[in-house]
Amino acid sequence: MSAPAVPARHHPLTELWSRYRAYRPRLVLAVVMSVVNKVMDVMPELIIGAAIDVVVRGGDSFVAGVLGVEDRFAQLGWLAALNVVVWVLESASDYAAQVLWRGLAQAVEHDMRVEAYGHVQSLDVGWHEARTTGGTLAVLNDDVNQLERFLDVGAPTIIGLVVNVVLVGAVFAVSSWELTLLAFAPIPVIVAGSLVFQRRLEPLYARVRESVSVLNGTLAANLGGLPTIKAFTAEQRELDRVAAASLEYRAANTRAIRSSAAFVPLIRMAILAGFTTTLLVGGWAALEGRLEVGLYSVLVFMTQRLLWPLTRVGETLDLYQRGMASARRVLALLDEEATVVPGTGTLPGPARGGVELRGVHAGYADGPDVLAGIDLVVPPGEVHAVVGPTGAGKSTLLRLVLRFQDPRSGQVLLDGTDVRTLGWEALRGAIGYVSQDVFLFRGSVRDNIAYGRPDATDDQVRAAAVAAEADGFVQQLADGYGTLVGERGVTLSGGQRQRLALARAILRDPALLVLDEATSAVDNETEAAIQRSMVRVTQGRSALMVAHRLSTVRDADRIWVLDGGRVAESGSHDELVAAGGAYAAMWAIQTGAALAPR
Numbered sequence: 001m002s003a004p005a006v007p008a009r010h011h012p013l014t015e016l017w018s019r020y021r022a023y024r025p026r027l028v029l030a031v032v033m034s035v036v037n038k039v040m041d042v043m044p045e046l047i048i049g050a051a052i053d054v055v056v057r058g059g060d061s062f063v064a065g066v067l068g069v070e071d072r073f074a075q076l077g078w079l080a081a082l083n084v085v086v087w088v089l090e091s092a093s094d095y096a097a098q099v100l101w102r103g104l105a106q107a108v109e110h111d112m113r114v115e116a117y118g119h120v121q122s123l124d125v126g127w128h129e130a131r132t133t134g135g136t137l138a139v140l141n142d143d144v145n146q147l148e149r150f151l152d153v154g155a156p157t158i159i160g161l162v163v164n165v166v167l168v169g170a171v172f173a174v175s176s177w178e179l180t181l182l183a184f185a186p187i188p189v190i191v192a193g194s195l196v197f198q199r200r201l202e203p204l205y206a207r208v209r210e211s212v213s214v215l216n217g218t219l220a221a222n223l224g225g226l227p228t229i230k231a232f233t234a235e236q237r238e239l240d241r242v243a244a245a246s247l248e249y250r251a252a253n254t255r256a257i258r259s260s261a262a263f264v265p266l267i268r269m270a271i272l273a274g275f276t277t278t279l280l281v282g283g284w285a286a287l288e289g290r291l292e293v294g295l296y297s298v299l300v301f302m303t304q305r306l307l308w309p310l311t312r313v314g315e316t317l318d319l320y321q322r323g324m325a326s327a328r329r330v331l332a333l334l335d336e337e338a339t340v341v342p343g344t345g346t347l348p349g350p351a352r353g354g355v356e357l358r359g360v361h362a363g364y365a366d367g368p369d370v371l372a373g374i375d376l377v378v379p380p381g382e383v384h385a386v387v388g389p390t391g392a393g394k395s396t397l398l399r400l401v402l403r404f405q406d407p408r409s410g411q412v413l414l415d416g417t418d419v420r421t422l423g424w425e426a427l428r429g430a431i432g433y434v435s436q437d438v439f440l441f442r443g444s445v446r447d448n449i450a451y452g453r454p455d456a457t458d459d460q461v462r463a464a465a466v467a468a469e470a471d472g473f474v475q476q477l478a479d480g481y482g483t484l485v486g487e488r489g490v491t492l493s494g495g496q497r498q499r500l501a502l503a504r505a506i507l508r509d510p511a512l513l514v515l516d517e518a519t520s521a522v523d524n525e526t527e528a529a530i531q532r533s534m535v536r537v538t539q540g541r542s543a544l545m546v547a548h549r550l551s552t553v554r555d556a557d558r559i560w561v562l563d564g565g566r567v568a569e570s571g572s573h574d575e576l577v578a579a580g581g582a583y584a585a586m587w588a589i590q591t592g593a594a595l596a597p598r
């Protein structure tokens with residue numbers, strides 16, 4: 001799924017207008033500046049007309065009528081002065097409009113991105129699992145940017161076009177209705193032509209974007225897989241593949257350029273028709289004395305001024321449509337509601353880490369129950385393990401304790417309080433969690449360990465690492481605790497990552513430690529290290545851990561064996577082995593496998 005569904009709602013512009021109230025004054029000012037700028041933009045043509053009028057009619061000129069100045073030089077002087085004022089105002093309003101629109105676009109973009117990210121962050125883990133990261137990222141990045149582009153470029157252009165047609169139309173209308181008709185006649189052709197072109201170009205541009213993304217994807221994948229390419233001496237094959245993708249990009253671009261280049265010459269014909277008729281018909285009227293010469297020159301200039309900007313209608317409309325589609329997607333994302341919402345309560349006293357599941361049924365989406373009636377108790381201070389075959393529902397059980405999802409029925413309690421009533425800090429603040437896929441943030445080892453407690457001192461970080469048996473290998477890294485890990489940092493082994501995650505969890509000094517052991521990530525050394533560190537780090541706290549290697553949980557106070565979403569048996573290691581059930585069989589396989597000759 002690439003983007004959230006777009007529900008029927010108010011027009012996105014209405015929605016944005018009410019959402020970003022704070023920017024209204026700036027928006028109004030930006031519109032005013034754009035209008036002023038357009039008006040000033042049209043003025044020089046009028047001044048030229050007035051100047052010609054002065055030269056031709058002298059004392060009877062329009063300027064003479066308005067100012068009461070007879071002398072032609074004086075009249076021209078006034079016009080020149082007015083011209084200077086107009087140009088200054090045009091430049092100033094152009095500057096102000098650009099700064100205002102761009103600033104507004106940037107501000108809305110920033111607010112929207114931060115708001116959307118904050119919202120996405122608050123949505124359920126399940127919501128994210130049902131979508132691709134790329135799809136959500138596209139809304140947070142591309143759609144937010146597209147809206148910025150519309151505000152920065154599209155909105156001022158639309159205002160400019162409208163003001164232009166209205167102003168020029170008014171000048172024509174007060175001058176001559178015949179010429180108005182002639183000058184406006186090509187407008188439908190130009191607008192329709194622009195729209196048709198836009199529609200024809202759209203798939204061509206889509207093809208260009210598509211081919212560039214294929215090319216980028218190929219390049220990125222190849223750079224990532226360079227060792228494999230070299231190992232299989234596939235260099236030539238990959239070079240050919242990149243060349244083919246690049247060629248496709250070139251071909252797509254060529255097609256788009258050919259079509260888009262034909263646009264202006266064709267539209268030019270329509271403009272030529274309007275211009276020529278104004279020139280001729282207006283000229284005849286002027287010769288016959290029905291039209292003042294000055295006005296005639298104004299109208300000839302104005303025809304161009306009216307028609308040329310209209311060639312941008314197509315691309316501007318496209319910008320508008322994209323902007324609105326993007327705004328709809330961002331707004332739809334903001335409308336998504338979290339189903340797992342935090343409570344407001346706190347625990348009655350300090351957290352002790354006792355966990356209880358009562359008659360819990362849980363599952364994913366519309367699927368069957370993954371947990372089908374679980375009753376489980378971890379008394380405060382005890383270390384319990386959950387084991388069972390793959391897919392038995394072990395990780396799901398841990399997710400319920402952290403409230404990454406809620407049960408379909410039944411209750412999950414922390415220290416006797418339903419987790420649904422607790423605020424995030426009360427619940428998750430009491431838990432140190434080590435997930436199956438350890439996520440390291442881009443930053444130093446120190447930052448990663450201190451993630452849950454950024455104010456921890458170096459000694460505290462070190463002590464947590466020692467307890468998690470991470471100190472040894474961290475010391476051997478080039479920069480020790482300052483070594484950069486995560487994206488673009490040094491690559492750590494699965495076992496090392498897990499030990500860092502354990503250090504991160506225990507630095508928070510949580511009442512309850514929740515561990516989801518990853519099968520693949522645990523080597524023998526880590527297994528032994530975790531076993532040793534578990535004894536240490538579970539002192540004085542409760543723990544609930546999913547284990548695949550039964551040897552790591554031998555010493556647990558109680559082991560729960562899950563099978564098919566139910567508790568098959570539970571007890572201490574010795575009790576379960578003695579009982580000769582599922583656990584005893586798993587134990588026999590694992591120890592037998594360990595003893596078998598390699």
Ligand SMILES: Nc1ncnc2c1ncn2[C@@H]1O[C@H](COP(=O)(O)OP(=O)(O)OP(=O)(O)O)[C@@H](O)[C@H]1O
Pocket residue numbers: 129364365370388389390391392393394395396397
């Ligand atoms: N996010 C999810 N969406 C849909 N189904 C899921 C999701 N996560 C787990 N499941 C399904 O729920 C069942 C239990 O999965 P779970 O991860 O809890 O098992 P597990 O006992 O931890 O397995 P493993 O030992 O392999 O980690 C599996 O059938 C799995 O396919």
